[in-house]
Amino acid sequence: MRIPEREYTEAGRWKGRLTNKPIPDHDPTIDALSAADREKLATIWHHRAAMERRVGDAFDVIREALVRLRAPETLVSLATRAIDDEYRHTELSRLVASRFAGRALPMPERLHLEVPKHKGASPELRDTLFVVGQCVLNETTASAFLECCVKHATGPVAVAALRELLSDEIDHGRIGWSHLASLDQAKRNEVARWMFPMAYLNLQIWKKETPYDPSHSEALSRHGSPSAEVTHAALVGALEDLIVPGMKELEMNTASIEAWLAAGANTDRAPIEFLSI
Numbered sequence: 001m002r003i004p005e006r007e008y009t010e011a012g013r014w015k016g017r018l019t020n021k022p023i024p025d026h027d028p029t030i031d032a033l034s035a036a037d038r039e040k041l042a043t044i045w046h047h048r049a050a051m052e053r054r055v056g057d058a059f060d061v062i063r064e065a066l067v068r069l070r071a072p073e074t075l076v077s078l079a080t081r082a083i084d085d086e087y088r089h090t091e092l093s094r095l096v097a098s099r100f101a102g103r104a105l106p107m108p109e110r111l112h113l114e115v116p117k118h119k120g121a122s123p124e125l126r127d128t129l130f131v132v133g134q135c136v137l138n139e140t141t142a143s144a145f146l147e148c149c150v151k152h153a154t155g156p157v158a159v160a161a162l163r164e165l166l167s168d169e170i171d172h173g174r175i176g177w178s179h180l181a182s183l184d185q186a187k188r189n190e191v192a193r194w195m196f197p198m199a200y201l202n203l204q205i206w207k208k209e210t211p212y213d214p215s216h217s218e219a220l221s222r223h224g225s226p227s228a229e230v231t232h233a234a235l236v237g238a239l240e241d242l243i244v245p246g247m248k249e250l251e252m253n254t255a256s257i258e259a260w261l262a263a264g265a266n267t268d269r270a271p272i273e274f275l276s277i
Helices: 035-068 075-103 123-152 156-182 186-211 228-249 255-264
Strands: none
Touching: 035 075, 035 123, 035 156, 035 255, 075 228, 123 156, 123 186, 123 255, 156 186, 186 228
């Protein structure tokens, strides 16, 4: 099923505008690209549009979880706005893909959202794990990924789009950290026991979405798609420099995650040897 057009609304962050600042109408660096690089970048950004829309579905799950948890209305409102943000991100990514393609591309096919089951968790804990998994882990990682993309990008269209995406992702991550900070220590300790397997799976998914490409060129980096080596270092850096320190600040056990990171953060197999640490 193809994603509907123009799902974001006037109730969203920018009152119906797609972006805070306009995306450049013309980018001579795109015109200078080879046909092959343009085609590849159009494919990359078009797929990002589909992934952004799937995140919109994830935030629908987060909003309902926050409601069931009786979270403050401020957090519920932020989650509601995040859904609209992701609808904008979908259209923005499609627009960028179209610039590379040299024609207006249709909305991509909608991707299925697999909601984690978190078997063995109570309903209340499961809802908290939904919020933490999406916002603390995924959105914090997304922020690190986008910072990496911005750092290596020089194309005006790509830089403008990436900065718009990044400013929202940082905001989305705060939803999870705020909820986590609101829990008492006993509940945070419960969550901590789930964090290592969730962190491992989150990194595994991100690596799957950013595979090694032997044909990667610097031209792709300049337009928002850095190499897998650079990207994967940024993803691990999100755990080392943002997520683990944040958990420690909340007095959560991070020993298993840190041991796994020190051993190279391998995602090719389940790191069960670190579970009992």
